[in-house]
Amino acid sequence: MTLEVKKNIFIELGHFLKQFNANETVKNENVLKNDLFFNEFNKLIELSQSHNGWYTPEQVYFAIQSWAEALSKENLEKWLSNYNFDNVAPKNIALILAGNIPLVGFHDFLSVLITGHSVLVKTSSNDQHLLPFLAKYIIALEPKFADKITFVEGKLENFDAVIATGSNNTARYFEYYFKDKPSIIRKNRNSVAVIDGSESKEQLLALGEDIFRYFGLGCRNVSKLFVPKEYSFDAFFEAIFEYQDVIHYEKYANNYDYNKAVFLMSNFKLLDNGFLTLKEDASYASPISSVFYERYENLDLLKKQLNDEKDQIQCIVSNDLIDGSISFGDTQKPQLWDYADNIDTISFLLIT
Template identity: 75%
Template sequence: MLQLDKKNCFIELGKFLSQFSLDNNSKNEAVLNNDLFYDDFITLIELSQSHNGWFTPEQVYYSINSWADALKEENLNQWLSKYDFSKVTPKTVGLILAGNIPLVGFHDFLSVLISGHNVLVKTSSNDQHLIKFLSKYLTSINPEIEKFITFTEGKLENFDAVIATGSNNTARHFEFYFKDKPSIIRKNRNSVAVLDGNETHDDLVNLGEDIFRYFGLGCRNVSKLFIPKDYNFEAFFKAMYEYKDVIFYEKYSNNYDYNKAVFLMSNFKLLDNEFMTLKEDTSYASPISSVFYENYEDLNTLKSRLELEKEQIQCIVSNDLIPNSIAFGQTQKPQLWDYADGVDTLEFLINL
């Protein structure tokens, strides 16, 4: 099966996904195989929260919309144009997927197939339905692609390379278990924002999107702020008020109550707006509903520190205060060429 044929399958998938949004599902009769998949996909979206309580319709639709945009022909062409796939020898690549946000492993799934390999997928129990549905849609577009895709519920067997995502603890297990195979092993990472006090209200509202999207469960969510000494949080909290309704979601509210209580019992000083807490802390990984912060005195010193600790960081958000940082509100809108952990997945796959 030619790469062009696979690419066209994903383009058609993007067109299929473009029909769905939180406010208005709009059926396009020109989309292939809608009669078989359109209604069933709406049903699956509605059921997603019963499969994973964090997968609310709003969060699932957001992920779907992001992939609908990513799978446009111009984006796929731009992504693939810098690679030479001519010498790829097809192998079987095992994927161990995370399940923290909807379709979090789909980029790896796409990368393996588009690079010319076979994919062997072990889904997370927290996100095992959406990617299988999209795989079935791809197969309906071109049945030949089915022979390149295998899902397994047991341990991975008969594979040549692996891409595995997990916690720092599971990553150590992966590194031992897969030590004799080419691999990409992903660990815990978090994202940070660097502020200087000159941010506009819109900047800070957009920062709220980076914090609260997917309830803060993604590695691209901002979990830590670096702020100048004597920073005034008034404008920050005013902007965060846009996201106050998050507290009405029970799972988030329970985490807010629990984590706030733990902090208070430990006599930590907190800033609190009744739906999120801010805690001064040197760590990067904050619990759900909380964001850590730390003061800096010199921006150049901070730049050096962030470079030294880059293995713990997925994204840096700022108004160009840090080289290669991301604009506010953009962390959950990665392009196809924005690779997790900065590791070029296609380059790895091409060189197997």
């Protein structure tokens, strides 16, 4: 398959995904293979929460729409125009995927196939249905992909390189187990927001999206705030009040009650609005329903700290306070060229 053929397949996948929206799902008769896949995918979305309690329809629809927007002709061409795909020697690339948010491993899956390799996928037990379904759709569009895509339940074998995502503990296992293979091993990372007090209510409301989307389970979710020494959280709490309904979701509420109780029993001082706790803490990884914060006195010193600790950080949100930071509300809208851990997956696959 040529690169153009592969791009067109994923553009068509984007058209397919665009039909499924939390507000209204409308069948587009011009989408290829719709008669075979539309109703089945609709049912799968409805069943997703029974497969993983965190995968509510709202969260699954958001992930689907994010990929529908990403898989446009313009985005794919912009993403891939910087690479030379001549003389790629096809190999077998193993993927070990996380399952913290819906379709979290799709970018790696797309990258392997677009570069001309074959993919061996070991899905997370938390996300075993969405990606295999999209693979079926891709194969229906182009049967040649059938020989390029394999889902593995047991031990991974006969692969040339690996991309594995897990916790810091599993990453140590991956690094040992795959020490003789070219690899990308992803560990725990968290995202942060840097606030200086000049933020508008709209920006703080958008920050709530960065915190609460996917219930805070993604590495791109903001789990820590850096605020000025005398900063008052009144405006922040007022802005994010619109997210109060999150507490009505049982799994989130259980985490809120449990983590708040643990903090209080340990005599930690908390700021609390009834559905989110704020705790002053130097760590980056806060538990579900809680965000850590740290006060700073000097922005230049904070920039140095963030640079020194960049291996723990996935992305930074700010109002242009930090070079390379992204806008409030955009953490869960990465572009195709926004690579996890800032490791260029395509370049890795082209030289593997």
